[in-house]
Amino acid sequence: MLVFGHTAGAYLITQAPPFSKTKLNCNEMFLVLLAGNIYDTDVVWNFLAGIPLGAHHLFFGHTPLAGIIYFLIFYFLFRKKVGKPVLAMIALALFLHLILDDLSYIFSLVGLIPQTHPEIFWLFPFDGRRALILKDYLVNRGNYQFNIIDYMEYYTTTILPVFLLEIILAVSAVLIFTIKRLDVKNTVD
Numbered sequence: 001m002l003v004f005g006h007t008a009g010a011y012l013i014t015q016a017p018p019f020s021k022t023k024l025n026c027n028e029m030f031l032v033l034l035a036g037n038i039y040d041t042d043v044v045w046n047f048l049a050g051i052p053l054g055a056h057h058l059f060f061g062h063t064p065l066a067g068i069i070y071f072l073i074f075y076f077l078f079r080k081k082v083g084k085p086v087l088a089m090i091a092l093a094l095f096l097h098l099i100l101d102d103l104s105y106i107f108s109l110v111g112l113i114p115q116t117h118p119e120i121f122w123l124f125p126f127d128g129r130r131a132l133i134l135k136d137y138l139v140n141r142g143n144y145q146f147n148i149i150d151y152m153e154y155y156t157t158t159i160l161p162v163f164l165l166e167i168i169l170a171v172s173a174v175l176i177f178t179i180k181r182l183d184v185k186n187t188v189d
């Protein structure tokens with residue numbers, strides 16, 4: 001999933017029960033949205049290293065173990081500044097990112113899209129398939145060079161259900177954000 005879906009997903013966590021009762025300030029909201037996207041900072045070093053973008057889920061940075069490390073970093077940096085509900089939202093946003101990234105595989109298991117390989121290796125480091133798939137990407141990197149037009153065609157046709165879900169998440173987040181804004185404005189008026 002792209003940044004729109006991850007950001008929307010993290011925002012929706014903050015608006016869903018039981019967290020909807022917790023009022024977040026701008027810094028707290030930023031931390032939750034950051035947690036929803038932080039794994040994807042790996043595209044920067046992948047790009048600089050000339051690694052095909054399609055392979056970025058296969059590195060350590062997109063594993064549950066990395067998620068735990070990210071959470072511990074958030075925890076030790078911000079535990080005195082934010083409350084437990086915000087830390088729980090950060091943990092959920094980190095977890096949701098991996099679920100959303102693995103949706104193409106989950107959908108392929110139920111026949112919604114053609115068969116594909118897992119994007120997230122939940123049992124890392126105890127799953128030998130990750131190294132084999134990654135090796136294929138690296139050995140044949142010439143076949144996997146990133147092209148935004150080809151990728152968007154793949155995203156909006158082959159894995160259309162993931163694309164549709166991303167749109168649903170983004171539209172829901174924008175609607176809820178707008179309704180809340182109007183509510184606040186009406187209260188002030």
Ligand SMILES: [Zn+2]
Binds near residue numbers: 039040062097101
């Ligand atoms: Zn990701």
